[in-house]
Amino acid sequence: MLIAAIFAPWLMPHDPFEQSFDGLTLMGEPLPPSEEFPLGTDLLGRDLASRLILGARTSLVIGVLANGIAVVMGAFVGILSGYFGGWLGMILMRFTDLMMAFPALLLAIVLAAIFKPSLLIVALVIAMVNWVQMARVIYTEARSLAEQEFIQVQKAIGSGPSRILFRHFLPHLLSSIIVFGTLGISTTVLLEATLSFLGVGVQPPTPSWGNIIFENQTYFNTAPWLVFFPGSAILLLALAFNLVGDALRDILDPTLKGHH
Amino acid sequence: MRNYVLRRLLQSALILLGISLVTFILLYLIPADPARQIAGRSATAKTVANIRAQLGLDDPVMIQYFRYLGGLVQGDMGRSYLQRAEVSVLIAGRLPASLLLMVSAIVTELILGLTIGIIAALNRNKLADQTLMVFSFVSISAPQFVIGILLLYFFSIQFQLLPIGGYGTFAHLILPSLTLGLLGAGWYSRMMRSSMIDVLHQDFIRTARAKGIAKRQVITGHVIPNAILPIIAMVGIDIGLFMSGIVVVESVFGWPGIGQLAWQAIQRIDIPVIMGVTIVSAIAIVLGNLLADLIVPWIDPRIKIK
Numbered sequence: 001m002l003i004a005a006i007f008a009p010w011l012m013p014h015d016p017f018e019q020s021f022d023g024l025t026l027m028g029e030p031l032p033p034s035e036e037f038p039l040g041t042d043l044l045g046r047d048l049a050s051r052l053i054l055g056a057r058t059s060l061v062i063g064v065l066a067n068g069i070a071v072v073m074g075a076f077v078g079i080l081s082g083y084f085g086g087w088l089g090m091i092l093m094r095f096t097d098l099m100m101a102f103p104a105l106l107l108a109i110v111l112a113a114i115f116k117p118s119l120l121i122v123a124l125v126i127a128m129v130n131w132v133q134m135a136r137v138i139y140t141e142a143r144s145l146a147e148q149e150f151i152q153v154q155k156a157i158g159s160g161p162s163r164i165l166f167r168h169f170l171p172h173l174l175s176s177i178i179v180f181g182t183l184g185i186s187t188t189v190l191l192e193a194t195l196s197f198l199g200v201g202v203q204p205p206t207p208s209w210g211n212i213i214f215e216n217q218t219y220f221n222t223a224p225w226l227v228f229f230p231g232s233a234i235l236l237l238a239l240a241f242n243l244v245g246d247a248l249r250d251i252l253d254p255t256l257k258g259h260h
Numbered sequence: 261m262r263n264y265v266l267r268r269l270l271q272s273a274l275i276l277l278g279i280s281l282v283t284f285i286l287l288y289l290i291p292a293d294p295a296r297q298i299a300g301r302s303a304t305a306k307t308v309a310n311i312r313a314q315l316g317l318d319d320p321v322m323i324q325y326f327r328y329l330g331g332l333v334q335g336d337m338g339r340s341y342l343q344r345a346e347v348s349v350l351i352a353g354r355l356p357a358s359l360l361l362m363v364s365a366i367v368t369e370l371i372l373g374l375t376i377g378i379i380a381a382l383n384r385n386k387l388a389d390q391t392l393m394v395f396s397f398v399s400i401s402a403p404q405f406v407i408g409i410l411l412l413y414f415f416s417i418q419f420q421l422l423p424i425g426g427y428g429t430f431a432h433l434i435l436p437s438l439t440l441g442l443l444g445a446g447w448y449s450r451m452m453r454s455s456m457i458d459v460l461h462q463d464f465i466r467t468a469r470a471k472g473i474a475k476r477q478v479i480t481g482h483v484i485p486n487a488i489l490p491i492i493a494m495v496g497i498d499i500g501l502f503m504s505g506i507v508v509v510e511s512v513f514g515w516p517g518i519g520q521l522a523w524q525a526i527q528r529i530d531i532p533v534i535m536g537v538t539i540v541s542a543i544a545i546v547l548g549n550l551l552a553d554l555i556v557p558w559i560d561p562r563i564k565i566k
Contacts, residue, residue, distance in 0.1 A: 094274075097271070097275055098275050098278040098279060098282070100500070100549075101275050101276075101279060101500070101542055101545045101546050101549065102279060102282075102542065102545075103500070103503040103504060103538060103541040103542060103545065104500070104504050105503075105504035105505075105507050105508070106503070106504070106507065106522060106534075106537070106538050106541060107538075109507070109523075109526050110283070110286055110287065110290075110526065110534065110538075111286070113290060113526060113529070114286065114289050114290050114291070186401060190401075190403050193403050193405075194403060194404070194405060194508060197403070197405045197508070198507070198508070198511070198523070199527075200526075210403075213405065213406065213409070217409065220409055220412075220413060221413065221417045224410075224413050227406065227409050227410065227413070228410070231402075231403070231406035231409070231410065234402075234403050234406060235398065235401055235402045235403070235406065238401035238402070238403075239397060239398060239401040242397060242400065242401050243397065246397075
């Protein structure tokens with residue numbers, strides 16, 4: 001899929017925006033998969049395979065961008081409140097309590113409705129909703145790390161907070177950040193697909209796997225491939241990141257795996 | 261214990277207050293003029309100005325918020341901008357359908373998830389275990405709208421076994437609860453599996469076996485009850501997932517609950533309704549978390565209250 005996203009222009013059998021006359025039946029209905037259109041065509045007669053390949057770009061760009069912002073924000077808040085504790089930590093953690101109790105999808109939809117959805121806005125909206133879990137995980141670890149002797153020793157010998165945070169905190173927390181960062185991509189991809197499916201995510205004609213289904217759902221009883229192929233694409237991408245994340249957790253952090 | 265409950269109640273109230281404030285400000289920022297929406301397109305500037313004054317829309321946002329909060333504590337959520345009805349009446353009319361769907365989804369996810377987890381743990385590292393774990397990975401990675409649409413396609417259109425959408429009979433309930441419950445079933449099967457494996461390795465299980473109790477009896481009498489406890493407590497936390505899930509599932513299946521109400525309100529920017537549904541969802545999520553926190557120490561006294 002990474003390959004598909006990068007080499008999209010050369011892999012697409014047709015122009016994804018071209019509303020081909022050959023792409024519809026005489027009744028104006030989408031075509032099933034054939035030799036000319038390997039995955040069939042959509043309601044406007046556009047080649048589904050080409051749109052899916054270009055959609056991979058959208059999904060990955062948003063997945064990586066939104067998750068990147070969420071990871072940085074979550075790790076920053078988590079480390080800050082875990083290391084310094086006190087009133088700053090308390091305010092930040094109470095704020096994450098509040099975010100946890102927010103109905104996430106409603107919040108994302110409302111945010112997407114306030115700002116006209118562009119790729120960047122969709123990514124930001126998803127990041128706003130997703131940074132909280134990361135912050136909680138990192139906070140818990142940073143909290144217990146801050147109490148450990150080697151950190152106390154560093155404080156005692158007069159190392160400044162920035163030195164302690166970068167030299168000693170970050171390396172210890174890195175494996176968790178990587179694991180939850182990878183798992184987070186799959187959450188992000190699913191949220192993007194859901195938002196686009198509801199029509200408040202990536203806007204057509206830019207293809208995203210979610211909005212392909214959104215555009216074509218009225219045809220799903222006669223043209224199920226229009227839901228099946230993009231749906232499988234979303235599933236596979238989310239599954240891939242979930243599996244990689246799970247495997248990374250076993251490799252990087254054996255303590256999380258549970259005993260035996 | 262009493263202090264703990266009181267503290268958690270106070271915390272929950274503060275969280276709800278925070279959510280109402282954040283949501284109110286966010287909705288205030290939406291670039292839409294409610295007065296113009298109510299008055300309609302052909303209204304004169306004077307009518308629009310009148311409605312603005314009537315609703316107090318020209319007041320500063322904090323004054324508007326406190327006015328809303330004052331009504332809210334008395335159960336008044338304002339009137340819908342587009343439907344001629346009180347928001348509280350609209351929500352109350354939709355709530356039973358959503359509650360039914362959620363209860364049925366909880367039953368679905370528990371039955372599916374726990375069964376899968378138990379079978380997987382008892383066949384650890386064998387083919388059955390690996391197949392079931394692939395299934396659970398797939399079900400946590402699949403978008404709900406895709407599952408919903410595909411279930412509709414196979415069961416309602418291809419085989420015509422179940423109704424295509426709507427509300428009323430048990431047959432209408434099956435596909436939406438399956439769609440909503442599948443995600444949770446994936447998580448529960450993984451948690452149940454590791455919880456079972458944990459318990460299977462504990463000393464009291466070995467003792468029971470050593471005393472000569474049959475393996476079957478040890479598993480049904482000791483392992484499963486002990487492994488299930490920490491998992492049942494998670495159901496309260498699920499409410500948050502469901503509150504997002506129902507927006508999607510209800511719109512796919514045409515289920516007349518608050519998810520659909522919220523979705524319609526968002527599309528037409530009916531701010532009092534969006535606000536009302538957000539508050540009600542937040543109350544449900546906070547109550548769910550509260551319940552989970554209070555039930556855990558009660559069913560499992562080994563967990564100490566901090």
